[in-house]
Amino acid sequence: MSSKLIRKRERNFVALSTAAFIGAALLFGLITWLLWSESIETEEERVAGLARALGQHTEEMIVDVRNMLEEFNKLQLARCSDAHLNVMHRAAIAKPYIRSIGYWRAAERLCGVGFIQAVELKPSRADRIYDSGVIAWWPSSQTEVSGVPLFLMRYGDHDIAIDPRMLLEPKLVQDRQAGLWVEGLPMATTADGSDIPSPDSVPIGLTVDTENNRLVSRFSLGTIFPIDIVAVETIDRFWSRYTPILAAAAGLGLVLATLWIYIVLRYSRHRLSLSTELREAVALGRVRAYYQPVIELSSGRCVGAEALARWIREDGEMVGPDVFIPLAEQAGLVPEITLAIVAATLHDLGKLLKEHPHLRININLAPEDLTSESFSASLGRSLAAAGVAPTSIKLEITERAMVDTDASRAVIRNFRMRGHQIAIDDFGTGYSSLGYLQTLELDTLKIDKSFVDAIGTEAVTNHVIGHVIDMAKSLQLDIVAEGIESEQQAEWLIEQGVEYGQGFLYSRPLPCAQFRDYFHKHEESSGHPMPDRANLETTKRVH
């Protein structure tokens, strides 16, 4: 029975462990995925921020230059006078991206200021002529001055040449390569940005270009000018930026996964434990009482019964106290089980006990019941509620449980004062200090089955039982022999003057209805062929 239980538990444990590990893997995967997408998103946000900044910067620059040109055209100063040149000079110095400012008559540069003053930039084809009359030439070989293609704007009779590299501020671009397109025309790229793909060939957002081992991001802004920014970054750099975060998060994920496994395993152990099942069983009333009749050996009359706990599991399997009592002790469930047996007994046999005041039902108490403060009170309440006299309930206390302390002595005395009889159970299996029996107030001594088994053999215990019986007699205790299985044993016990007994010879533990039947059959006279006195005498003589 217990091996079957264990097998089932093992199966459940394996299943749950697997579930726990799969759960942990899923959790870990989820965290990794979340982090990866989070990293990509963060990177997108970073590049988008860069793009916004660049776009804004560019837009401001163009609008600025346009306004400046308008102001120059409105100047009331004599053209190419010192004052005129001075105004242009100051403007050029104020804006670092201005390379030169020129004053023109048709296609003739009359004067100007700036770093490229001597150069007349006359590109053959304008890229844009706006409706305002502003002309713009995007950076190209035609606007190149000392290796730098310039962005040129002319409005009226002034023009301004702009160094577009200044738009891609290193501080903004950081360690990326970036390109800037205004109105679809390439405005500027960073120094090594020759292989930056054009915006038409790149989808908006972040793209992982596995072929070239890089991240390409494109962002478009359309506030005043349509501006595209394409930023390129090697995947290595991306990784180096996010590896610490990813590693930290992976660690966290590992911890979480471990925690998850731990929790699941703990929970499963708890769930799968018999003690949990037992706790449920107690709560749901699946711990029942079975009754093993106690027989007056000489007459075969049933004088009572020992209530034994039986745990009926959900599948109908019956678990005996030998398995579940140790469990209950571990789980601290013993008082509940005892009370459950009391309740079951009163429920099953309450009426019978009231009708037959001399009938005694034995309830086993555990050490915990003796030390429990509430047990005694609970017992009293249950009996009162059922209207059963305490004298009907005999309390069995094991020799081991009957620790020789003032406290347990007081508890036992208290029980007796209320009318309960006290039996010492499994006598002879404990430390058998016979002397201490005298110090306790007892009514009955139950001889353990191991001694009864030894009857008729040459075992040492065979000799001990005699002493036990003698001692009980001397203490004027009733004696009940447990585990009587043969006529021979019964006869021997009768011969020794043992009055009561229980065992398979008479009956196995019975469910309540069967016990009631048994009791009614054996209420008065023996249904069992009992040896008469004469026979006993004979037997004694034979021995």
Next chain:
Amino acid sequence: MRKTFQRVAVITTLLSFAACDLIQPKPQQQPVEVKPAKPEWSAPKPAAAPKPTVTLAKPDNREDALAAHERALRKSGTALSAEDVGYYMDTHEARFIQLVRDDRVGMLRQGDSIAMVISGSASFASNSARLRPEIHGVLTAIAQVLEEYRDTRIIISGHTDDAGEADYNQQLSERRARAVSRFFTKSGIAAERIVILGYGESLPIVDNSSAGGRASNRRIEILLEPLTL
């Protein structure tokens, strides 16, 4: 160069100079949408068209006249280097856009040339070759730019609708072109840069069947061609 006339003749519609700011940039390359009122406008010139008169130097063939004019200009030595033409005409065009913004004047860039169309009804009273005072301001602004950008020759052609006699219309168109030319020379434009042509009703840009179409056909066209070496 000789195809210039056809090109001018084909100028379709008055381009309005919306007073747009830089805030609304408009790509220059954007094709001009041509919306003829009727498809006939692009039909080939009728062979029996009346002979237009070239009033300068009075040759009987306008192409010869133009060629002669060009030769004369070359002799005078005013010319652009080939690599400067693009820049010159771009900034020229932009200068027009900047300074001449008027619903009555349309402008079209054709390669290195700039074509302008001035509404006839806005410029002249019916059957009159006298410029209305209202158009003086626009013509002054045009003259200012023409004076600034001197390395072009200016071909002024007059066109009418088909109302009335063709001969009369021919003469009227010539007189109107001359009136514009005179306005420019008075404004300080060198007379030798200007060629005047009268086309009468021979080159309608839209169908004359509607009042609006006739109004569009009454026009002065000014073609500016860079003088290259």
